[in-house]
Amino acid sequence: MTRIGIIGGGAAGIAAAITAARNDREAYVFILEQKEKAGKKLLATGNGRCNLTNRQADGSDVESCYHGGNIRFAGEVLKQFGYADTRSFFASMGLVMKERGDYVYPRSDQASTVLDLLDLELKRLGVEVFCQARVQSVLWDRSDFCLEAKVCKQGCEKKGRQSRQIESRELSQIFKADRIILACGGKAAPAFGSDGSGYEIAKSFGHRMTPVVPALVQLKVKEHPFAKASGVRTDAKVTALIDGVPVAEDTGEVQITAYGISGIPVFQISRHIALGLYRKKRAEVLLDLLPEYTAEEADELLIRMAGRHTGITMGECLAGIFNQKLVPCILTLAGVRMQARISETDRRRIQGIVRQCKSVCLRIQDTNGFENAQVCAGGVRTDEIDPRTMESKRVKGLYLAGELLDVDGICGGYNLQWAWATGSIAGRAAAKGRKVS
Numbered sequence: 506m507t508r509i510g511i512i513g514g515g516a517a518g519i520a521a522a523i524t525a526a527r528n529d530r531e532a533y534v535f536i537l538e539q540k541e542k543a544g545k546k547l548l549a550t551g552n553g554r555c556n557l558t559n560r561q562a563d564g565s566d567v568e569s570c571y572h573g574g575n576i577r578f579a580g581e582v583l584k585q586f587g588y589a590d591t592r593s594f595f596a597s598m599g600l601v602m603k604e605r606g607d608y609v610y611p612r613s614d615q616a617s618t619v620l621d622l623l624d625l626e627l628k629r630l631g632v633e634v635f636c637q638a639r640v641q642s643v644l645w646d647r648s649d650f651c652l653e654a655k656v657c658k659q660g661c662e663k664k665g666r667q668s669r670q671i672e673s674r675e676l677s678q679i680f681k682a683d684r685i686i687l688a689c690g691g692k693a694a695p696a697f698g699s700d701g702s703g704y705e706i707a708k709s710f711g712h713r714m715t716p717v718v719p720a721l722v723q724l725k726v727k728e729h730p731f732a733k734a735s736g737v738r739t740d741a742k743v744t745a746l747i748d749g750v751p752v753a754e755d756t757g758e759v760q761i762t763a764y765g766i767s768g769i770p771v772f773q774i775s776r777h778i779a780l781g782l783y784r785k786k787r788a789e790v791l792l793d794l795l796p797e798y799t800a801e802e803a804d805e806l807l808i809r810m811a812g813r814h815t816g817i818t819m820g821e822c823l824a825g826i827f828n829q830k831l832v833p834c835i836l837t838l839a840g841v842r843m844q845a846r847i848s849e850t851d852r853r854r855i856q857g858i859v860r861q862c863k864s865v866c867l868r869i870q871d872t873n874g875f876e877n878a879q880v881c882a883g884g885v886r887t888d889e890i891d892p893r894t895m896e897s898k899r900v901k902g903l904y905l906a907g908e909l910l911d912v913d914g915i916c917g918g919y920n921l922q923w924a925w926a927t928g929s930i931a932g933r934a935a936a937k938g939r940k941v942s
């Protein structure tokens with residue numbers, strides 16, 4: 506009987522286990538998961554609603570949805586297991602899905618539905634899930650993989666007829682497997698168990714890494730000009746500049762926080778900022794607070810507003826356009842007093858205000874840390890992995906899947922899609938591969 510051991514019971518590990526067990530009903534498939542339950546992170550995804558895939562995630566336009574050192578690798582993977590395959594995978598377990606634009610969610614709008622169905626399928630297939638089992642190291646003795654884990658055992662003491670729970674103990678245990686799938690995630694959101702330990706295991710097999718930085722994360726602004734507008738949400742275009750060169754942009758609802766900026770467009774550009782900062786470069790974000798207007802149109806808009814009533818102040822003039830908390834910040838940046846009368850403000854000054862609104866330059870001091878990031882950019886290099894099987898090119902019988910790899914997606918279901926795709930491909934290949942002898 507083939508033994509397939511999966512390290513990490515997140516999205517990728519669970520998909521791998523289900524697919525392996527479906528493809529080889531004789532195999533003994535087991536998951537070692539260090540948290541008290543597999544799939545905990547899934548419950549937090551999509552604000553508790555689990556945005557499980559995206560209609561665009563089929564590998565055809567991979568450059569606009571994924572990043573990584575070798576983006577062709579991601580394309581090859583997603584062409585084998587794309588959006589439609591994810592839908593079939595979940596439909597086969599009885600999940601009814603719905604869409605918001607291209608984003609796909611469970612119809613129930615509950616991430617727990619997704620996890621419950623995955624759990625049920627693991628049970629149906631007889632996959633053994635060991636929780637509170639943290640893999641410390643893996644050895645390969647050319648016939649078996651030996652997974653050394655710290656396993657938490659709940660103690661029970663018997664006194665006569667009564668038994669009582671005693672303090673749990675951590676014991677070392679060895680699990681043997683013919684093939685293993687490494688699916689430990691990255692370092693983002695370590696509260697859910699992804700603490701970077703998978704990188705060490707991959708490195709112990711000779712795998713090389715690209716630098717790992719937080720991604721889909723908030724940005725901290727140096728001398729934040731909008732600190733007083735904390736809590737405001739405003740439509741804006743954000744452009745990431747590294748040493749003055751634009752590298753990425755996105756438009757949508759930006760959230761102003763006391764320390765910086767957040768929101769989906771900020772998340773989308775954050776990996777570029779994080780990598781720039783990692784390389785000790787100057788990182789800035791240009792904020793366009795009037796993205797729906799060209800500079801000329803914005804100029805006209807302000808002139809029109811100003812011409813409405815010569816008795817009003819500049820503050821009152823902008824109040825019809827922006828959230829009221831933003832107005833004093835914008836005017837301070839433009840060097841114009843809130844109380845300045847429109848009648849006293851010449852056209853040049855108004856153009857100065859427009860320039861500010863269209864391109865506020867925010868110097869980025871840092872990103873928030875891994876604990877606040879949704880994913881990591883960087884990871885295990887993908888040129889050392891076969892995209893058709895997810896098998897390591899270094900060690901036969903070792904497969905790698907999920908966020909551990911040097912591929913990160915934008916917001917919108919792309920990261921879970923990556924986890925389901927790589928997990929399923931690895932599971933199928935591990936079940937079909939010949940026994941290592």
Ligand SMILES: Cc1cc2nc3c(=O)[nH]c(=O)nc-3n(C[C@H](O)[C@H](O)[C@H](O)COP(=O)(O)OP(=O)(O)OC[C@H]3O[C@@H](n4cnc5c(N)ncnc54)[C@H](O)[C@@H]3O)c2cc1C
Pocket residue numbers: 512513514515516517518537538539540543544545546547549550551552555556557558638639640641688689690691693694697698699700701702703878879880906907908909917918919920921922924
């Ligand atoms: C708050 C939040 C919201 C998100 N929302 C979305 C969303 O809506 N859509 C989307 O596409 N993506 C979303 N993501 C990203 C997505 O959740 C991840 O990309 C995805 O879960 C990665 O799957 P994975 O299986 O590779 O890793 P993980 O889900 O991180 O799973 C890795 C598992 O391995 C276990 N593990 C680690 N090391 C060991 C070890 N040594 N021994 C045993 N077990 C170990 C961990 O405990 C963990 O359970 C979100 C992320 C966060 C944090």
